[in-house]
Amino acid sequence: MMKILITGANGLVGKKLTRKLASNKNLEVIATSLKKIYVEGATTFTSNLLNADINHMVDDIHPDIIVHCAALSSPDACEVDRFACHRMNVELTKKIVSACIDYHVHLIFLSTDFVFDGTKGNYLEDDDPNPVNYYGESKLEAERLITTSGVSSTIVRTSLVYGFEPKLSRPNILTRVIENLEKGKAYKVPSDQIRTPTYAEDLAWALEQVCLNKIAGTFHVSGQEVTTVADFAKQVARAFNLDENLINPVSSSELNEAAPRPRNTSLQLNKFKSAINYNPTPIELALNKILNYRIQIQT
Numbered sequence: 001m002m003k004i005l006i007t008g009a010n011g012l013v014g015k016k017l018t019r020k021l022a023s024n025k026n027l028e029v030i031a032t033s034l035k036k037i038y039v040e041g042a043t044t045f046t047s048n049l050l051n052a053d054i055n056h057m058v059d060d061i062h063p064d065i066i067v068h069c070a071a072l073s074s075p076d077a078c079e080v081d082r083f084a085c086h087r088m089n090v091e092l093t094k095k096i097v098s099a100c101i102d103y104h105v106h107l108i109f110l111s112t113d114f115v116f117d118g119t120k121g122n123y124l125e126d127d128d129p130n131p132v133n134y135y136g137e138s139k140l141e142a143e144r145l146i147t148t149s150g151v152s153s154t155i156v157r158t159s160l161v162y163g164f165e166p167k168l169s170r171p172n173i174l175t176r177v178i179e180n181l182e183k184g185k186a187y188k189v190p191s192d193q194i195r196t197p198t199y200a201e202d203l204a205w206a207l208e209q210v211c212l213n214k215i216a217g218t219f220h221v222s223g224q225e226v227t228t229v230a231d232f233a234k235q236v237a238r239a240f241n242l243d244e245n246l247i248n249p250v251s252s253s254e255l256n257e258a259a260p261r262p263r264n265t266s267l268q269l270n271k272f273k274s275a276i277n278y279n280p281t282p283i284e285l286a287l288n289k290i291l292n293y294r295i296q297i298q299t
């Protein structure tokens with residue numbers, strides 16, 4: 001039976017993936033997170049990976065695959081604490097790469113559309129990266145150390161992942177819109193940032209396929225509709241029957257965030273689509289599914 005170790009299992013991507021893989025009876029799933037979590041069908045344990053003996057952990061578990069989702073994933077947090085960002089996104093990845101080489105483990109690394117500068121859009125995997133913020137720089141540095149190390153690997157670059165899970169440690173665009181609008185609060189969103197938002201369940205499905213088919217290389221895996229963050233936020237408001245007039249589209253400069261954001265990081269999916277039969281859920285349908293899931297788990 002294939003054994004898969006997932007890091008960052010309390011994050012949006014890690015949690016969806018742990019659930020997805022744990023429901024596959026042909027996989028043995030071990031998931032680690034900072035805070036204790038319970039996922040039916042998976043073995044979970046807590047670990048601060050920054051203090052862990054990664055070699056010992058990998059030797060002990062001996063997985064076939066590690067899906068490394070743990071990261072400092074807030075661009076603003078990375079910008080203000082570059083040291084912490086480098087430690088988490090680069091140095092930890094380096095230790096994981098080294099353990100994967102020693103124990104013959106395939107590594108799946110979650111990377112980002114923020115490796116691009118956003119001047120072009122519709123990015124291909126081979127387009128030149130040129131990050132505009134430190135988060136993007138750190139993920140690119142991690143990508144490069146993976147690809148030059150010789151480790152068996154898959155790099156999955158994704159974009160603006162949205163979804164709902166109870167007790168998520170970090171909000172995402174969807175939960176932010178809902179939280180603000182349900183309280184009747186106006187919410188400022190950038191009208192000049194163009195993305196291909198990713199339904200978290202689609203990403204989990206795609207990662208499962210990567211595991212099952214041992215697909216190696218660098219791939220763009222996101223949704224396929226190109227939209228501004230503001231238009232996406234309005235779509236969320238409409239789907240959740242909230243007042244879309246509370247969405248306040250502003251330019252990025254008005255948001256005054258610590259990390260600069262790339263303008264258009266929409267991703268081209270053809271390479272991944274030809275590797276597997278990937279057909280991302282249309283946003284409108286995905287939002288309806290999330291609405292139903294939220295009702296189902298809250299009742």
Ligand SMILES: NC(=O)c1ccc[n+]([C@@H]2O[C@H](COP(=O)([O-])OP(=O)(O)OC[C@H]3O[C@@H](n4cnc5c(N)ncnc54)[C@H](OP(=O)(O)O)[C@@H]3O)[C@@H](O)[C@H]2O)c1
Pocket residue numbers: 007008009010011012013014033034035047048049050068069070071072073074088110111112113157158159160161162169170
């Ligand atoms: N979400 C997006 O839009 C997006 C877009 C592009 C790429 N990505 C990449 O996809 C991956 C997953 O993203 P995500 O949205 O699921 O991020 P997330 O919600 O922030 O999850 C990252 C997880 O890493 C954990 N973590 C942080 N420091 C740790 C440590 N020292 N030891 C152990 N675990 C630690 C966090 O634990 P706590 O929960 O306890 O803080 C968190 O659960 C990341 O690599 C991210 O860079 C995400």
